[in-house]
Amino acid sequence: MKPSGWVIWAERLARWAVAGIFLAAAVPKILNPSGFAADISHYAMLPDGLVNPLAVILPWIEAVMGLALLSGFSAEGGIALANLMLVAFLAAMGQAWFRGLDINCGCFGHSGARGEILLSILRDFGFLAVALAALSLRHRRNKTGQFPA
Amino acid sequence: MRRSFLQMAALVAVGSLVGLTYNALAPNGLPLRGGTAARLAQEGARMMSLQEVRYYLQQPGTVIVDARSSEEFELGHIPHALNVPADNFAPYYAKVAPELQKAKLIIVYCSGGSCGTSEELAKELIAKGYSDNRVAVFHDGLPGWMRANLPIERGTYKP
Known part of the structure; x- marks a missing residue:
């Protein structure tokens, strides 16, 4: 059965929206790895030795995933990875909020601003809703019609 | 399902590889080893332990600076600390600039590992123009x- 036009377009739009979010998040972190490493260390949840390597690779994983979602190449894995990453980010911010840490989320690059973690959590729930919609629509599109992943 | 996992693994592998390569070639690449101390050293500051801070505070020419807000400073701070909130740098810096300019070593601190204000202040x-070896971050704050049950002072900073 051929997937209906609205499913194809809704999936595409949701996927592109997620791609845009991750690409916008990746660029400032790639340009300022030191600031991003500082942001990660302020979460106080990783051994110090892992902070710099994570600050180096995480933005590029976001960028590569964003490009995959934008182009449609490896989109299925890209959508799944985006959902996993958003859940991981929410967990990190949730523990910071629970512990009362007055930090900047570092989601879209380094800034000196603090006290915004709760807003960042709410925003990430919105992003997760879009990513889950993309995942669901992709699944529906896969079930109703074959197309290359 | 299997295809999703393979694609996820491939995206993570490619992203990691590109990231490591870019970092190796970029002029502002991060040191992969050495954690916070290596990162601060790259920015021109050094990280200090409590023992080092206690030692240097005994030496002439050492100044300690609290990077937290003036409200937090009033509630308690390391004895003899100056207060230069990183969030409001310029006016507070102007008040203490003569003392800082005379200092051989400036140690900055805030509320410990999860606060970034001491690093922000060190960068400021x-x-x-405070040369590399003159600024240190007391990371434990x-x-x-x-x-360590060391004494604290309360009250506002009076230059």
């Missing part, structure tokens, strides 16, 4: 000081 000071 380095940008003001006030919580580390208090855990």
